[in-house]
Amino acid sequence: MTPRLVIVGPPGAGKTVVGRLLAERYGVGFRDTDSDAERLVGRPIPEIFTVEGESAFREIEERAVAEALGEHTGVLALGGGAVMAEGTRKLLADRPVLFLSVGFAEGVRRTGLSAPRPLLTGVNPRATFQALLRDRLPLYREVADWEVDTDELDPETVVERAVLRMGDAAAGGVPAE
Numbered sequence: 001m002t003p004r005l006v007i008v009g010p011p012g013a014g015k016t017v018v019g020r021l022l023a024e025r026y027g028v029g030f031r032d033t034d035s036d037a038e039r040l041v042g043r044p045i046p047e048i049f050t051v052e053g054e055s056a057f058r059e060i061e062e063r064a065v066a067e068a069l070g071e072h073t074g075v076l077a078l079g080g081g082a083v084m085a086e087g088t089r090k091l092l093a094d095r096p097v098l099f100l101s102v103g104f105a106e107g108v109r110r111t112g113l114s115a116p117r118p119l120l121t122g123v124n125p126r127a128t129f130q131a132l133l134r135d136r137l138p139l140y141r142e143v144a145d146w147e148v149d150t151d152e153l154d155p156e157t158v159v160e161r162a163v164l165r166m167g168d169a170a171a172g173g174v175p176a177e
């Protein structure tokens with residue numbers, strides 16, 4: 001069992017919104033590891049960060065990702081930081097992975113550096129976001145088979161662009177390389 005498609009990228013890239021649309025397009029289920037982590041702990045993500053702390057969240061996230069990769073056959077969106085775990089990157093190596101990218105200004109606009117994303121509510125969320133984009137970019141690229149820059153595209157157009165770029169590989173006809 002393995003997902004038809006896994007989506008990675010920074011917060012605000014549209015993994016959740018576009019992932020849901022892609023799942024509808026392919027007629028398969030959608031799953032998001034952020035929701036899985038919340039279910040495993042029994043709290044929303046901001047509370048996991050404040051009560052359990054970020055490192056506990058990362059452990060739970062790695063487990064949630066491994067479980068979802070083994071169980072889910074549809075489209076799977078990961079949390080933006082999931083690729084920081086080496087074990088997760090290894091698990092992604094032979095799976096079809098789409099990297100949705102977003103630049104700094106548009107990422108800030110979309111997330112509003114808001115409470116639902118606790119990582120981006122610190123003393124200087126803009127600097128945190130900037131550093132996060134820089135540090136993670138090579139990791140997203142390491143695991144990805146395809147990349148779509150979402151900066152100037154609405155979610156529906158991102159879907160069209162992704163479907164074109166991925167071709168049959170994610171449509172279920174031809175196994176991904």
Ligand SMILES: Nc1ncnc2c1ncn2[C@@H]1O[C@H](COP(=O)(O)OP(=O)(O)O)[C@@H](O)[C@H]1O
Binds near residue numbers: 010012017
């Ligand atoms: N291509 C896009 N254009 C405009 N707004 C977008 C786009 N993709 C996502 N959004 C909006 O940005 C916010 C974050 O999207 P979300 O799917 O939760 O991102 P992620 O899961 O990658 O953090 C949501 O309000 C969503 O509606």
Ligand SMILES: O=C(O)C1=C[C@@H](OP(=O)(O)O)[C@@H](O)[C@H](O)C1
Binds near residue numbers: 010015034045117118
């Ligand atoms: O980038 C990150 O480290 C995080 C991204 C969030 O998911 P989204 O990328 O879906 O916003 C969520 O997993 C958590 O707040 C941490």
Ligand SMILES: [Mg+2]
Binds near residue numbers: 015032
């Ligand atoms: Mg998301």
